[in-house]
Amino acid sequence: MRPACDGNCGGATESATRKVGLHERKKSFLSVFNDTVTAAPNPETKLLADFRKDTHANKVYLAGKECLNEEGQTAGLPLIARIKKQISTDPTLCAGYSPSLGLTEFNRRATQLALGRNSPAIVENRVLGIQTVGSTGAVRLGAELLVHWYDIRSAWCGPVYLPTPCDDGTIRKRTALLPDSLAGVFEAAGIQAVRRYRYWDPAQRGVSVQQLLEDLGSAPEQSVVVLFASAHCPTGAHLSQEQWRLVTELMVSRRLFPFFLLPAQGLCHGDMELDAWSVRHCASEGLELLCAQSFSHTFGLYEERVGHLLCVLKQSAALLAVQSQAGRLVGSLWSRPSVGGARVVATVLSNPAHLIEWHEGVRRVVERGMLIRERLREKLRLLGSPGCWDHVTQQGGLYCCTGLNARQVEFLVKRRHLYLPSNGCLNVSAINSRNLDYVAESIHLALTSPL
Incomplete structure (x- = not known):
């Protein structure tokens, strides 16, 4: 049996038809993001992702941007930690x-x-x-x-x-x-x-x-x-x-x-x-x-x-x-x-006292970097690595351009699990007493092994 009509059946049907039509039109609209082109992958992001997936015990990430300490952690000065705490508890500072x-x-x-x-x-x-x-x-x-x-x-x-x-x-x-x-x-x-x-x-x-x-x-x-x-x-x-x-x-x-x-x-x-x-x-x-x-x-x-x-x-x-x-x-x-x-x-x-302490902290970071450079150069010399490595100690700051080419860097990444950009530049602070020998030996092998 058909249900009895209360007189509004035509209106209900018309309303339902409009809803279906509106729904169909919405489905037919193209998204404003449809033609968005995927951005080119960032080589640094991919390199870091590959490093994190690597399970090799001796893997080393030499492509980072942060200044690291001997323990491989981001270097931080005790002075800065104290100043941050002091500021966070200062009752005279109001949010605004x-x-x-x-x-x-x-x-x-x-x-x-x-x-x-x-x-x-x-x-x-x-x-x-x-x-x-x-x-x-x-x-x-x-x-x-x-x-x-x-x-x-x-x-x-x-x-x-x-x-x-x-x-x-x-x-x-x-x-x-x-x-x-x-x-x-x-x-x-x-x-x-x-x-x-x-x-x-x-x-x-x-x-x-x-x-x-x-x-x-x-x-x-x-x-x-x-x-x-x-x-x-x-x-x-x-x-x-x-x-x-x-x-x-x-x-x-x-x-x-x-x-x-x-x-x-x-x-x-x-x-x-x-x-x-x-x-x-x-x-x-x-x-x-x-x-x-x-x-x-x-x-x-x-x-x-x-x-x-x-x-x-x-x-x-x-x-x-x-x-x-x-x-x-x-x-x-x-x-x-x-x-x-x-x-x-x-x-x-x-603050003059803070300034002196900060200068000393920065100087210690620089001295550690210089020591790493000198030790790396000496290790490569003792290994008989081809070429002169004086440029390692003549450069300054966090970064060093080793002079390795793209094929040698590929060898380091795939065979030795050392991750650095294809230009052969690396973050000196990522090298420490635990991985220095391995890094030097790997560079020597990249220079002397058939690729």
């Missing part, structure tokens, strides 16, 4: 938004650390310091400032020159030796003209000064040149003061704009002033410049992402205008930086 350009005291101390307390640029009030989200944030903000305000009389869009290794006299556009993320930061800011200058000479296993000067000498005027102030990442190679003078003279004559990277001041020479000498020299020669600083390695603040962008101007009259534009750009990038790590840095740098 930080200024958009960061903590004033942090900016002041970070600026003094890079330029020196008595810097003429600071005395003449033509320096702007801005707290950023790590050094990558500092590079991005610097790139945005250049795009919007570098030579405002014309549309400036580059070029920006990044360091690269030399390979058969040609410059590679993409190279594993310099992370593409650095080029990507400038490209994301709208600078598509990203070029390369030759920095590393694989034959001499050091800085290719002559080729560096040739490439920058042919760069168009007003080009931006990215320079590692000390201990180029990831080769560890750095310029002497005399070589820096030559580079500075060239930049002055060619009207080039220096953009310094100072990711770990103090970890190259164990001396804050020596590591920042190139930045101070350029400022003393009257050059305007940008400098991206990071406090991750020297303070162990990897999670806090404490960075700083330093802007040295020619005239103090432009300071407030640049400051206002920086504030506007920060508002569109990250609005306001986190203050926790910046408070730690400011507390240490503003």
Whole structure:
């Protein structure tokens, strides 16, 4: 028997039909993400994943970015732990938004650390310091400032020159030796003209000064040149003061704009002033410049992402205008930086006793790195490994370019369970007394075994 109709059967049927039709139309809509292209895999991420899956007892991960101690753990200074605890229990600190350009005291101390307390640029009030989200944030903000305000009389869009290794006299556009993320930061800011200058000479296993000067000498005027102030990442190679003078003279004559990277001041020479000498020299020669600083390695603040962008101007009259534009750009990038790590840095740098203890802690890290380099070189010499290994001790900072080629690195990864990038560069701090012999023997085998 059919159910009796109450007079609304036609309406119910029409409503059900509309619902079905709406459902079908929703199913037919294409997702806005349908054509999303999968990003290229990050070689570092894959390398780390392979290392974690490896069950070999002697495996060693030499591709990390953190500074490690003798136990293989992230290096941390007792002073920083005490300061963090002190800040966390300080009843006078109230939660609230930080200024958009960061903590004033942090900016002041970070600026003094890079330029020196008595810097003429600071005395003449033509320096702007801005707290950023790590050094990558500092590079991005610097790139945005250049795009919007570098030579405002014309549309400036580059070029920006990044360091690269030399390979058969040609410059590679993409190279594993310099992370593409650095080029990507400038490209994301709208600078598509990203070029390369030759920095590393694989034959001499050091800085290719002559080729560096040739490439920058042919760069168009007003080009931006990215320079590692000390201990180029990831080769560890750095310029002497005399070589820096030559580079500075060239930049002055060619009207080039220096953009310094100072990711770990103090970890190259164990001396804050020596590591920042190139930045101070350029400022003393009257050059305007940008400098991206990071406090991750020297303070162990990897999670806090404490960075700083330093802007040295020619005239103090432009300071407030640049400051206002920086504030506007920060508002569109990250609005306001986190203050926790910046408070730690400011507390240490503003207290003479803390400053001495911090300097000593950094110096001990550098001394351990130098000892590892010397012991590795000596082990390779005693094993009779082909070639001269003096470059290992001549480099500085966390990183070392061994000079191994891609096939030799593949041998180390697959046969010896040593994980490092295909460019042969490694993190020196990942080597310790427990794995040093194995690392040296593995490198020797990579050089002497048939591949």
